[in-house]
Amino acid sequence: MEREGNDYDLGGEKSFPIESLDGKASIFDSTLLLDHVGEVILTLYSDGLSWKSIEPLENDISSCLGIKYVPKIPNEIKLSDIYAVEFIDNTLFHMSNLPRSTERALFGHDIKIYHFIVHGFIRSNKQPSQWILTEYTFGHKNLQTCEMWVNQLHSYLKLQVERPRNLLVFVHPRSGKSNGCRNWESVAPIFSRAKVETKVIVTERAGQAFDMMLSMTNKELSSYDGVIAVGGDGFFNEILNGFLSPRLKAPYPPTPPDFAHLAKDKGDSLIVDENEILEETSSQSEDQFPLISSPNQSRYRISNLNSEDKAPEFPVPNQWFRFGIIPSGSTDAIVICTTGTRDPITSALHIVLGKRVHLDIAQVVRWKKTPRSEVEPLVRYAASFSGYGFYGDVITESEKYRWMGPIRYDYAGTMVFLRHRSYEAEISYLDVESEQTNPTSKRNRESRLLRGSKAPRRSERCICRINCEVCNEKPENAATEICSLTPHLYSDKRKWVKTKGRFISVGAAVISCRNEKAPDGLVAEAHLSDGFLHLIMIKECPHASYLWHLTQLTRKGGSPLNFKFVEHHKTPAFTFTSSGNESVWNVDGEMFQAHQLSAQVFRGLVCMFATGPEV
Numbered sequence: 054m055e056r057e058g059n060d061y062d063l064g065g066e067k068s069f070p071i072e073s074l075d076g077k078a079s080i081f082d083s084t085l086l087l088d089h090v091g092e093v094i095l096t097l098y099s100d101g102l103s104w105k106s107i108e109p110l111e112n113d114i115s116s117c118l119g120i121k122y123v124p125k126i127p128n129e130i131k132l133s134d135i136y137a138v139e140f141i142d143n144t145l146f147h148m149s150n151l152p153r154s155t156e157r158a159l160f161g162h163d164i165k166i167y168h169f170i171v172h173g174f175i176r177s178n179k180q181p182s183q184w185i186l187t188e189y190t191f192g193h194k195n196l197q198t199c200e201m202w203v204n205q206l207h208s209y210l211k212l213q214v215e216r217p218r219n220l221l222v223f224v225h226p227r228s229g230k231s232n233g234c235r236n237w238e239s240v241a242p243i244f245s246r247a248k249v250e251t252k253v254i255v256t257e258r259a260g261q262a263f264d265m266m267l268s269m270t271n272k273e274l275s276s277y278d279g280v281i282a283v284g285g286d287g288f289f290n291e292i293l294n295g296f297l298s299p300r301l302k303a304p305y306p307p308t309p310p311d312f313a314h315l316a317k318d319k320g321d322s323l324i325v326d327e328n329e330i331l332e333e334t335s336s337q338s339e340d341q342f343p344l345i346s347s348p349n350q351s352r353y354r355i356s357n358l359n360s361e362d363k364a365p366e367f368p369v370p371n372q373w374f375r376f377g378i379i380p381s382g383s384t385d386a387i388v389i390c391t392t393g394t395r396d397p398i399t400s401a402l403h404i405v406l407g408k409r410v411h412l413d414i415a416q417v418v419r420w421k422k423t424p425r426s427e428v429e430p431l432v433r434y435a436a437s438f439s440g441y442g443f444y445g446d447v448i449t450e451s452e453k454y455r456w457m458g459p460i461r462y463d464y465a466g467t468m469v470f471l472r473h474r475s476y477e478a479e480i481s482y483l484d485v486e487s488e489q490t491n492p493t494s495k496r497n498r499e500s501r502l503l504r505g506s507k508a509p510r511r512s513e514r515c516i517c518r519i520n521c522e523v524c525n526e527k528p529e530n531a532a533t534e535i536c537s538l539t540p541h542l543y544s545d546k547r548k549w550v551k552t553k554g555r556f557i558s559v560g561a562a563v564i565s566c567r568n569e570k571a572p573d574g575l576v577a578e579a580h581l582s583d584g585f586l587h588l589i590m591i592k593e594c595p596h597a598s599y600l601w602h603l604t605q606l607t608r609k610g611g612s613p614l615n616f617k618f619v620e621h622h623k624t625p626a627f628t629f630t631s632s633g634n635e636s637v638w639n640v641d642g643e644m645f646q647a648h649q650l651s652a653q654v655f656r657g658l659v660c661m662f663a664t665g666p667e668v
């Protein structure tokens with residue numbers, strides 16, 4: 054080894070004058086061996102590690118026409134991008150890629166050193182939302198030097214209080230292409246390296262996760278920092294409903310005065326208005342039309358909420374409590390909207406690093422008369438989408454072909470499209486558009502009102518992304534207050550707008566619902582936590598026009614909502630009445646019949662292990 058002014062003691066840390074990339078002072082540094090690189094000076098800064106090669110690897114230098122190319126190997130990592138540090142116990146390590154000259158000079162032929170691994174991630178160049186695992190193995194012949202580095206890095210990791218320590222994990226083995234267990238096995242080492250304890254439950258039937266969440270007390274749940282669903286949107290929704298149903302006590306959604314309500318809210322009691330009850334037809338009673346994703350429908354009959362006019366209560370198990378998804382389903386729209394990608398590794402990293410993003414949740418209430426003529430409001434929660442007509446019919450049809458895997462949606466979609474049905478319905482929504490169409494741009498709002506179009510132009514779209522300004526905007530005035538957890542305060546203040554006719558579909562998107570088939574989602578400009586539902590009503594229209602709308606959905610940058618048969622409104626609440634049991638409502642993959650329904654959104658109700666998409 055020929056390097057002036059250095060000894061190769063390798064017995065302790067050294068003080069080379071190293072300049073920090075961003076001008077910060079180093080805390081300490083050591084000369085270590087870095088696998089695949091060689092000898093480096095490793096420096097700890099207050100926010101990261103950086104290393105500087107003393108001698109590049111001989112093998113890693115290539116030349117062309119006499120010009121030497123040194124491949125770009127990372128030389129730093131932020132502490133916030135490190136999820137684990139492992140000391141490889143007393144095992145002696147054989148450093149494979151050390152330059153031969155260094156090898157011989159330092160150790161003769163028997164290179165045995167202690168080592169530790171720094172586990173982190175880097176962002177993919179092609180798709181920055183996708184995080185790729187990376188690890189750096191540092192070695193030293195002195196045990197204390199390695200231990201000192203490991204202890205330093207561990208004490209940093211311990212300070213990261215947002216990172217989870219204990220998680221409850223539900224795995225759906227038959228989700229999507231039946232990859233649930235395989236996906237969990239592929240990410241489980243990330244959790245164990247990060248020292249996150251996991252209690253794993255592999256479900257044996259639909260509804261099991263719901264039942265378990267429902268029966269768990271807050272005390273039991275508080276021993277966990279969150280719940281992870283290894284599955285698709287429907288499975289996540291099942292867990293979410295099991296969590297929210299017994300916990301969130303809130304008044305039912307507001308309704309317009311003339312809503313043909315099954316029950317008239319008189320103070321604390323629900324009184325049936327017999328004149329306005331729409332009878333179920335015997336051929337389509339719910340017993341003959343079970344909840345598709347949940348055969349044991351009785352388990353959903355939870356004691357209902359009071360309609361008392363009191364503030365909503367929502368006791369969360371603990372302040373850290375969050376939800377996570379390891380994508381394994383057929384669509385995985387929630388994961389794509391909250392992490393920007395559909396990748397189990399990226400999702401696992403978001404979870405172990407304790408990322409945090411809030412999600413609006415829609416409460417959908419079906420008003421139904423029981424055989425004993427009692428009104429039984431059935432409450433469901435949706436994190437992504439709820440829709441009637443085409444949206445319900447496709448899911449209903451697709452359930453017949455579950456054996457096909459994710460392709461069943463294409464097949465069922467084609468079948469339902471060919472039928473081209475429309476349904477009579479009346480929808481009323483709380484109008485806020487005149488006040489708050491686009492919170493980020495008054496000018497955009499004015500120009501849109503001038504041209505009379507409800508859907509924003511593509512250039513006006515404000516897409517939700519990491520640290521989204523719209524989602525982070527605090528409710529300040531009356532218009533945004535209605536989106537908070539106090540819906541009962543606003544029911545009299547807002548104007549209800551009614552629309553009636555025949556519709557191919559009626560849907561309410563909570564988030565954009567981006568997925569691989571619809572790269573911009575159903576509503577490109579929907580946000581994770583703005584407190585609005587995007588009501589999308591597709592009126593009866595020629596078959597070819599509807600096909601145009603559907604093809605726009607599949608195109609990045611398409612304009613599915615700039616279409617004369619589409620009505621699109623941002624609203625915190627709406628009601629729906631149909632003349633019969635013609636179609637079904639799909640509430641995040643769960644199906645139910647409802648000819649009378651009311652819905653509202655709760656702003657940022659649940660917290661996810663995610664950062665938002667990096668669009």
Ligand SMILES: Nc1ncnc2c1ncn2[C@@H]1O[C@H](COP(=O)(O)OP(=O)(O)OP(=O)(O)O)[C@@H](O)[C@H]1O
Nearest residue numbers: 228229256257258284285286287288382383384385
């Ligand atoms: N072990 C199980 N066997 C059968 N069904 C199950 C089981 N565990 C959960 N389920 C049900 O399967 C339904 C669908 O699951 P999931 O959402 O994971 O898959 P998917 O429909 O393929 O994906 P996506 O919702 O993303 O389209 C859930 O609503 C859930 O109730």
